[in-house]
Structures are given as structure tokens and as C-alpha cells.
Amino acid sequence: MLILVANLGSTSFKYKLLDVSGDLQSPDVRPDDRVLARGAVERIGDASTSRCEVTIGDYHNESEMPVPDHGVAVQACLDQLTDPQNGCLKDAAEVSAIGFKAVHGGRKSGTFLVDDDVLDAMAEMNAAAPAHNPPYIAAMKLLRERFPDLPLVAAFETEFHDTIPEARRAYAIPSQWRQDYQVQKWGFHGSSHRFIAERAAELLGREDAKIISCHLGGSSSLTAIESGKSVMTTMGMTPQTGLPQNNRVGDFDPFALPLLIERTGQSLESLLKQLASEGGLKGLSERSGDLRDIEAAADEGDAKSQLALSVFVEEIRRHMGGMIVAMGGLDAIVFTGGIGENSEVVRQAVCANLDNLGIAIDSSKNLNHRSESKQSGGEGSLHDGSSNVQIWVIPTNEEWIVAKRAKKAIGS
Numbered sequence: 001m002l003i004l005v006a007n008l009g010s011t012s013f014k015y016k017l018l019d020v021s022g023d024l025q026s027p028d029v030r031p032d033d034r035v036l037a038r039g040a041v042e043r044i045g046d047a048s049t050s051r052c053e054v055t056i057g058d059y060h061n062e063s064e065m066p067v068p069d070h071g072v073a074v075q076a077c078l079d080q081l082t083d084p085q086n087g088c089l090k091d092a093a094e095v096s097a098i099g100f101k102a103v104h105g106g107r108k109s110g111t112f113l114v115d116d117d118v119l120d121a122m123a124e125m126n127a128a129a130p131a132h133n134p135p136y137i138a139a140m141k142l143l144r145e146r147f148p149d150l151p152l153v154a155a156f157e158t159e160f161h162d163t164i165p166e167a168r169r170a171y172a173i174p175s176q177w178r179q180d181y182q183v184q185k186w187g188f189h190g191s192s193h194r195f196i197a198e199r200a201a202e203l204l205g206r207e208d209a210k211i212i213s214c215h216l217g218g219s220s221s222l223t224a225i226e227s228g229k230s231v232m233t234t235m236g237m238t239p240q241t242g243l244p245q246n247n248r249v250g251d252f253d254p255f256a257l258p259l260l261i262e263r264t265g266q267s268l269e270s271l272l273k274q275l276a277s278e279g280g281l282k283g284l285s286e287r288s289g290d291l292r293d294i295e296a297a298a299d300e301g302d303a304k305s306q307l308a309l310s311v312f313v314e315e316i317r318r319h320m321g322g323m324i325v326a327m328g329g330l331d332a333i334v335f336t337g338g339i340g341e342n343s344e345v346v347r348q349a350v351c352a353n354l355d356n357l358g359i360a361i362d363s364s365k366n367l368n369h370r371s372e373s374k375q376s377g378g379e380g381s382l383h384d385g386s387s388n389v390q391i392w393v394i395p396t397n398e399e400w401i402v403a404k405r406a407k408k409a410i411g412s
């Protein structure tokens with residue numbers, strides 16, 4: 001049984017075609033062995049450097065081409081998959097469903113077959129998730145047109161956080177806003193944090209561990225996980241909140257807005273647009289929302305890029321502290337996502353000087369992680385022998401979680 005999973009990130013488009021036959025709970029199941037095809041387009045919107053990569057069976061190709069938006073990326077990947085020579089989707093009937101790592105469904109939090117009501121629910125949240133929901137809706141419509149007989153499944157990112165206690169979900173606002181308009185901390189990156197919860201339990205050899213999952217990428221969030229369940233997360237009502245994002249603001253005081261309207265003469269709409277596309281790491285560095293560019297510039301002494309890096313790290317540490325107290329301890333920190341998996345600079349700075357809390361990173365393991373974890377697909381531990389808390393890098397596999405959820409949603 002095959003499921004195609006589409007993952008439209010804020011800066012990327014990734015897909016995997018997965019074989020989900022048989023009992024997926026069995027300990028013998030290895031998600032990496034189930035991938036029949038995968039593809040990724042990075043740096044979407046950064047036309048000069050967008051990178052496309054595709055692997056279908058033994059066929060592998062990497063190229064650079066301008067990819068201005070997710071629509072072009074989805075179309076390019078569909079062309080690869082249906083390519084008469086190397087494609088593996090020549091016959092759509094071979095695929096049982098297309099799963100989407102959908103972001104904000106508002107009144108719909110869970111996993112659903114995509115119908116007009118689901119598309120409407122997502123559209124109602126466009127203003128809350130402007131970088132995410134519109135491209136998902138467009139991709140769902142495109143794929144529905146292209147493969148009218150295939151069920152489409154939306155696996156919303158908020159579902160994993162349904163277990164967070166109310167005291168950590170409620171904003172201190174008039175309670176009617178929460179009751180009537182669901183203004184609350186929803187949390188996102190649920191598929192990634194769930195994958196980390198499952199894989200970390202295997203690696204630690206226990207189900208009851210207290211874990212901080214650091215998903216750091218184009219969008220970033222931390223989640224505190226206790227016994228496999230989300231108990232606290234950094235993103236709130238929308239994926240603009242929590243940590244500074246690539247070009248979205250992160251936590252911010254809404255009362256700066258009336259002041260800015262008064263002093264700049266700009267409209268609320270224009271200021272919100274800037275907070276959602278000119279803020280975050282891009283706003284701080286005035287250079288780029290991509291950490292690779294920021295690290296390179298910081299290295300050359302660029303003060304704004306150095307500040308962007310420091311703010312990002314300080315925010316991660318601030319939330320980590322809150323999570324350790326909320327859980328009453330910590331067994332493991334896991335780094336994942338494009339930044340978490342690749343940036344030794346961020347991992348080192350996040351874990352620095354925490355010996356008093358029993359957290360000690362082995363700097364040389366951290367520095368050499370990329371070259372030494374090739375055999376294990378990028379997975380590996382970074383903690384020093386003296387550390388009470390384990391530190392891991394675990395490449396995320398959001399597509400695997402979405403595929404499992406989609407399989408259930410179509411009743412298989």
C-alpha cells in the first residue's frame with residue numbers, strides 16, 4: 001500500500017512516496033526502508049539559489065533552478081513523479097492516498113479526508129497562517145484536479161498538542177475570546193515532535209522520558225514531551241509566535257502596534273504583513289532568513305547577523321528553562337529540523353554553560369557530527385560522559401507520521 005506525502009514548509013517543499021503495507025507498529029519496521037521516492041526543493045522564493053533534489057529508486061538528480069513559490073515546486077515534483085522514464089507515479093491507481101502535513105485547520109484539529117469543509121476551515125485561518133495555509137490549499141486543489149480518484153488527507157500539525165493542559169494553552173485574555181473564537185495556544189510541528197517522541201523513546205529505551213524536542217528550521221518550535229505526549233510548546237495561536245522564525249516575528253507585544261501605526265502612519269494590515277514576512281531572523285539580520293547566510297555573515301563580523309543568532313539562541317534557552325521547570329526535570333534534548341540537524345553553532349550555543357543543570361555537550365562530537373553520523377543517516381548523540389541529560393540529533397521524519405495518520409484516515 002503506497003501513500004504520497006506532501007510537506008510544504010515555510011521555505012521548502014518536500015515529498016515522499018512511502019510503502020505503508022503491513023503492521024507499522026512492529027519493532028522491525030524501519031521508516032527509511034519504506035521510502036520509494038523522495039524529493040525536496042529548498043530555499044523557495046530565493047530564486048537565485050533554489051535547490052531541487054529527487055531520488056526515485058536508483059535514480060538521483062540534483063539541480064538549481066528558480067523556484068519562486070510552492071505552486072512551481074509542487075508542479076516540478078509532480079512532473080518528476082509522473083515522468084515517463086524515471087517517474088514512479090505513472091499509474092495513480094497504485095497510490096492509496098495523498099497525505100498533507102497541513103498546518104492550521106482552526107476548528108478542525110486532527111486528521112481528515114480533504115473535502116470542501118476542510119478547505120473552508122483552512123481558508124478561514126489564512127490570516128493566521130499566511131505563509132502556510134494558502135500554499136497548502138492551492139496544492140490540495142491542484143492534486144485533487146490532477147488525481148480526482150485519489151483520497152486526499154489533511155493531517156493537521158495541531159493534533160499532537162491536544163494533550164497540553166489548559167493552564168499552558170490559555171492566554172490571559174477575556175475568556176469569551178477563547179470560548180467563541182478558539183484564541184488559544186494551538187502549537188504546530190506536531191508531526192515532527194511526534195516522530196521525535198517515538199524515536200527518542202526507542203533510543204533512550206524508555207517510554208516515560210522527559211524530552212525537549214527542538215525543531216529548528218524555516219519555522220522553529222520547541223515541545224516538552226512527557227511519556228510520549230506533548231505537555232508544552234512554544235508556538236501559540238499561529239505559527240508566527242514563539243521563537244523568531246525565518247522571516248516571521250516570534251513572540252511580540254501587540255501593544256507596540258498602535259504606537260507604530262501612530263508613529264509610522266502605516267496601516268495595521270501593512271504592519272502585520274511586515275511582521276509575517278520581514279521579521280524574525282530576516283528582520284534582525286537585515287540580510288536573510290536562512291541561517292546558513294546568517295552564520296556566514298556573523299563569521300565575517302556582521303553585527304546584525306551576530307545579533308540575530310544571539311536572539312535566536314537566547315529565545316531557545318528561555319523556553320527550555322520554562323520546560324525543564326514545567327516537567328520537573330529533563331532526560332533528553334533532541335535537535336531536529338534544517339537548523340537543528342545541521343547547525344553545530346546553534347546546538348553548541350544552546351547547550352553552553354548548563355553543567356549546573358546536568359546538561360553537558362561534547363563539543364568535538366557536536367563539531368564532527370555531520371561527518372560521523374553518515375552511516376546512521378544523520379542520527380547521533382552529542383552528550384558528554386558527565387552529562388545527566390542525553391543530547392541527540394535525530395533527523396525528523398514528518399512524512400512517516402503523516403503517512404501513518406493518512407493510512408488510518410482512509411480506514412486501512
Ligand SMILES: Nc1ncnc2c1ncn2[C@@H]1O[C@H](COP(=O)(O)OP(=O)(O)O)[C@@H](O)[C@H]1O
Pocket residue numbers: 008009010011012013216217218219246289290291292337338339342343
Ligand atoms: N547546513 C546548514 N547550516 C545551518 N542552517 C541550515 C543548514 N541547512 C539548512 N539550514 C536551515 O534550515 C532551514 C530549512 O529548514 P527546514 O526544516 O527544511 O525548513 P521548513 O520545513 O520550515 O521549510 C533553512 O532555512 C536554514 O535556515
Ligand SMILES: CC(=O)OP(=O)(O)O
Pocket residue numbers: 008009010011103132157188189217218219220239
Ligand atoms: C508550522 C510549520 O509547519 O512550519 P514549517 O512547515 O514551515 O516547518
Ligand SMILES: [Mg+2]
Pocket residue numbers: 009010217218219
Ligand atoms: Mg518544516
